[in-house]
Amino acid sequence: MTLVTLAIATGFALVLIGLLGALTDRNILRMIVAFTIANTGVNLVLIGVGMLPGRTAPILDEAVSVAQAAARIVDPVPQALVLTAIVIGLGVTALMLAYALRLHQTRHSLDIRTFTELKW
Amino acid sequence: MVSAIFILAIGLGAAFLLGLLRDTWRGLAYALTLAALAAMSWIAGSWLVALAGGLGPVEIRTAGFAPPFAIALRMGLPEAALSLLISLTGLLSAVYMRGTLMRLGRRAMAVLLIAVMALVGIVLTRDAFNLFVFLELTVIATGGLVLLSADPRALGAGFKYLVVAQVISILLLVGVIFAYHATGSLNIDDMAAANLVTLKGGAIAFFLMFVAVVAELKPFPANGWALDIYESAHPAFSAILSAALSAAALIAADKMLSIGGPEWLPVASSLGLVSFLGANILALAQDNDRRLLGYSSIGQVGLVLVVLGQRDILGASTPFIAGGLLLAHAVAKAGFYWLSGLVQGRSLMDWTALRGHPVLIFAFVTFVALLLGLPPFPGFYAKWGLVHALAADGRYLVLGLILLGSLIESGYLMRWFGYIIKRPQVDLPPLPSLSKRAVVLTAVAAGWALGWIWGEISGYPNLLLSIPLLFALGFLFIEWLPAWVKNLVAIAGLGAWFWYTFPGYDPLHLIYAAIILVGGAVILVASFDAKGRRVGFYPPAMLMYAGLSMLILAQDSFAFFAAWEYLTIGSYFLILRGKKSEPHALSYILFSLGGAFAILAGLALGAQGVLPFDVADLAKAPARLAPWIFALLAIGFMTKTAAIGLHIWLPGAHAEAETDVSPMVSGILLKAGLFGLTLLLMIMGKQSLYGIELTYVMLWIGALSALVGNLLAAFQEDAKRLLAYSSIGQMGYALFGLAMMNHLGWLMALMFVINHYIYKSMLFLSVGGVAKRTGTRDMYRMGGLITLMPLSFIAVLIGIIAVSGVPPLSGFGGRWIFYNAIMSSEYRLPMVLIFLSGPIAFLYLFRLIHTIFLGQLKDEHRKLKEAPLWLILPQMLYVAFLLGFAVVPGLALRHVDAYISEFFPAHALIWDDITITSTFGYWSPISIMVVVGCIFAVLFLWLLVLNHRAQKVKQFNIVYSAERPFRPETTHFAWNFFAPYRKALGFMTLPLVTRFWQAQTDLLHSTAQVSRRFYTGNGQTYAVHMLAFAVAVYLIWMGS
């Protein structure tokens, strides 16, 4: 098993664990944590997909010159995507946490089952 | 031209700028927000104008590189239109939310700007990952904007939304990365060009992206989270969610489909269909206004998805059709949500607050019409095109399901409208806010403008510009005038239009034109009786007349169908005006729309994609389809004539309508169905389906209608219901005559058209006048009115003699022609029913005249006056006409007779000076009149000589087994008049048809009630739904 496969497999495993947690745990905070785990998994998958074994990070500095870049570095796009995804994930997580706070303030509960007044 | 990227830049920049402002400078912040949104709208608008002017789509390369090295945006016509829609919705919502935004400050405004910007971004971007980013921005912004709501429940809804959004984002992100891996590009066009779905791993990558994007459409049933937001969010935000987000998500789905290729189109169609049907069914069970609108949104988006999925056959017309549906939906739904912000209560009944605010009611009507795709709105053109394309390509299942879904949708929307107009008004008046009202009215204006635009680009004559329609709409602007002025205008308009179009009619059309226009004017004379302004009467009435008069002028199928819709809608509003007419108006509009859909499907099948399609070309329909076309059209028309099985709407609708509306909808409107049938039979002739001749089936339907209609009429206690049931019977006769497909059968049917107009209008007017005076329609509560209301009595007397066909009045002519007609018909068995139903007519006619005018006068009626002059006047005109028509039927009929000879040369009548001769018999109306008149006069004189000194006695001076009557109520024999008859034949009046249709609607409702339990309100459950939905789509895809 190559590192890439391992990374991707681990990533998917994390996604599944995260989703399982998010879908089974009733506590809102733990759900949010589970989602961050899943997000991490997705990010790992992203990295893994862009990974080329034996190459270096796509940073043009002394170590890697522009001329060599095409041959030496891994695909930079997934890396960029991961960065964006992390930022967005952070934003969403922050928003969810804010929601969790407000929910707790108004209803004094963190159980997702208590917020079912809207239904049907 | 300003680059489209500035739309994004302005949104983003302004949001940043807001962050720099002091929190207390709220006015400035608000102004900045509005300015930014206006600027965004202006840029989108200028692009729209330019692109519509013929400019090609423009690619915008950010960072100066071509994809895949940089993100590309595209501004084409659809993008420009949707950008404008989104930014305008944002702008109007911002205006609408002024109070909320000012209270919450610049952060809220910034989030709003981000939301609009992100939505425009979704529209513009051609980059898959960029799409993800904008979607996530939308999610975050939505999460923020949900909190604008004053409803504390919004908090939970927002969180549920975020949970599901997380799941979606995981799917999307994984999909995007694998798609990138497979194609080496993030650009959507590159992915499409690389044929992503055929690459290794590409299919699953596409699947993930597709599911994620489709999930943003909130497809049924994975949409519980969205509904909670719709229900609890600020209405102006719901407007954005429903109009702008849906539009953005749809264009994203469209982009995905461009990657997926034709293989994925059926999947999209099925998902769309499930959404459209499922959401509409569930909406039936809703009583919260915003949740209902949410379901409706989901349904509409599903419909557009179906259109996208049918792109393979729609081809270049896809944007026109999808755009028509989408824009109509967006404008209507945004309008609805804005309107819901004016209404203070949240149940559907709380909307009764709108009553008494004609402008808001008009707004509501406009939105409903937009949603349902009624003419002249874009949805009408779109559905027309869609149905024709589907029919031409043989996608009957899709076609059928779309029409079914539309019918269900009209069901709950029309029911809601009925509540608003008729249910007890709640004590919560709509908010007085002027700016909010202005926003709603902007949506109304936008709706009409879209109607005009779609009319212009449709390739058909613009529906909005036809003179009759404009005339009808014109009454909206003179609603402030007193009723009698409007009535004069209406009568003059009908007369002028008849005068203007007169030279163009052949005899057949002339009969219908005369009944509709001249006959309509005569009935309108009765409307002079109305006092005050009578708001809301003339626009629908004239809309109905406009539809009718356009119907008989229509040449191509489009004009025909549009006219059909007009008259349906107009008459619906008219019927709804009656006191207790709410449920009946609803069943009327449902049956009518169902019938209209059948007609639409029939016309589309006939056209086979060739548009515009001359109705007369139905004759050239391929033999394989012809019987089906015939059946569909016949069913549609028979819905209007209330043939048995489709009749249950009629009694209530006609009986509960206002006094002068009943004759309109009975005397005139029913003729629209007959006109359609006449055309149909004239063009398509006899058709066989599986060896059964369809005209033969119609013969049976006509005969059964005649029998059951008459029988039920005999058992009614309510005078107007009696007349209504009698109409079913009469229309059965006419249908029977037409279906005989011979010369005299047609002549009889046309004679029925004239006769039925006259006597039914007359009877409805006189009975209406009596009901007005007595305050009841129950016949057993009346009695003995002959001396108090002699003119009404004469009208009814002449009317029932004419209806029953007793010589010497004109009804006999119809019977005589009927007998001659059946002599030359090949079919004999259905005659048995007709023979049976003939005498039954006597039962209800005698009941009508006896229980109202004869028998015992009641205490409280002893001082009644004759019906109002304006009601009597048209009746007397009818009496005169009936007598005249009885003596010289040839005046009208001989021309028709000659005209029919063109189609059925055999068995024409011979019109000598006073005798009319057929192949089998002869008939001399004048001689009959003279002979009967002379005998009657002689005998009357003889009786006068003998009994001229008769003592006039009073009503209790009757022999009463040596006793005397106690009260008129117990002496008037009227209730359950035909008890023995009920014993003998009552089994034929079991309400089987009503039960059948009741069972259908019950089934739908219980389905809705059971399946809505599926939405438990738990965010986790919704996330599970989401995943299950993904799996289901996967299975569908694997299966297809």
Next chain:
Amino acid sequence: MREELRKRTVTAPDGQTFEIEPLKDYFCEAQPQVQRPAYAKIVEDLFNWARSESLWILGFGTGCGAIEMRPLMTPRYDAYRFGIQWRPTPRQSNLFVISGYLSVKTLKRVIRSYEQMQGPKYVVGLGSCTINGGMYWDSYNTIKQLADYLPVDVYIAGCMPRPEALLAGFEELKRIIRAGKGEGANRYAENFEWYKANQKRVIQDWDMPDYNW
């Protein structure tokens, strides 16, 4: 007076209220007029013959004597031979057979039915009870002399008179009519006050118009 005969106030559908007086509003109050023979004698003779040969009896058995009427319809007596028929409605009858004793309660109905018959009309008193009360001469609720209340044309004595006696009585009546003396309706109209006074004297609960058309 009975509830439904009293004045009552009703409300019309248009909201206006007014009074109703049933005896005035629902019943004709006209008095009976004397109707003299109007045509030439020969015509009147013809009419009288027709009247005598077409006796339509009101099918109203007022007392036990009604039992003696039934045999008249049977093959044994067959009154139809003599132009005698029974009609179920007073409007079409011209002969009222008071069949035996007449209780006061029935008298009221008899008066009503008699007045609803169209003239010329005839009354036959059947049995002793109609002549002097018969065995009920001292009864508290039976009238004694029919002629005090209605213009009787013929009495048929007996208790009961047999059908043959009835037939004989009818023949007598025919003779009277042919002679132009069957003017009971006119006698009733001429002496209307007297008859009414007699009637009202025995009928305590008089709750109808003076003349029942």
Next chain:
Amino acid sequence: MPFEWVQIPYALLTLFIVVNYGLVLTALIQKIGARVGRRHGIRIYQNYVDLLKNYALRTHITHGVMFYLGPVFRLTGGVGLLLFVPTIFGSEMFSNLSFAGDLILALYFVFFGSLGMALGAGESGHPYSAIGVTRGLSQVTAAELPLALAVFAVSLQYETLSITEIVAAQQGGVTNWTLFTNPLAVAAAMLSFLGSMMRPPFDVVLAPQEIPIGPPTEYHSAYLALMQTNRVIFPVAKVVIYMNLFFGGATGWGEFAVKVFCIYMVSVLVGVVFPRFRVEQSIRWFLVWAVPIGVLSIVIA
């Protein structure tokens, strides 16, 4: 057939003959009925006497205009029905006013008198009148159906609606009568005939026990006389239609008298033997027994 003024006295002559024939015929029929009960029954001229007596009554009441006009309608219906049908085949004199219309006119004119009468009876305000009318109307809906079917079958058979032509087609021997050429239609029509003659078992309309003679309860004097006149004309006129359609018509007054009597007797024979049906029973009876025969006749025709 063009109109000539001389047809009016001819028509009046027909009327005169039929009135007298009808007066005697109905009395005779009643006598026959009485004989079944072993009575002598009324005198043969009794109808004249009754009529005269009713015309000679001195007092009359009226309940209103329609009440007044009811008997006029009634008799107009009878006279019109008689005159719209040619009485004697081949006779210019006694083809009456049949130029005004054909068989259909006659069939529909039947209702003219009933309708007017029903209205008049209705205005009397008497509940029994209305009850009688509803019974009559109820029964007639089912009773007329076999006749309508039979007429349809016969007119299909002869391909004409003209009564004269139908009679003409039956000339030349008894076997040419519709009775023999189309027995099913005749059977159906004769069953219907029973229902329309106001004789047992179908005379519940007049049921004297429940609703003293039904519609005419309030009628008397000249009103009643007009109706009695109609009572003698109308059945004859109706029988004339049957005679023309099914029994070869009549070529002279002698044949007319015999045929009308015989056809009339059918209903009498049935009537004296059977008890009375209730309305719903008679409706069912017609639908179950008479209508199928009629349906068979038009299917075969």
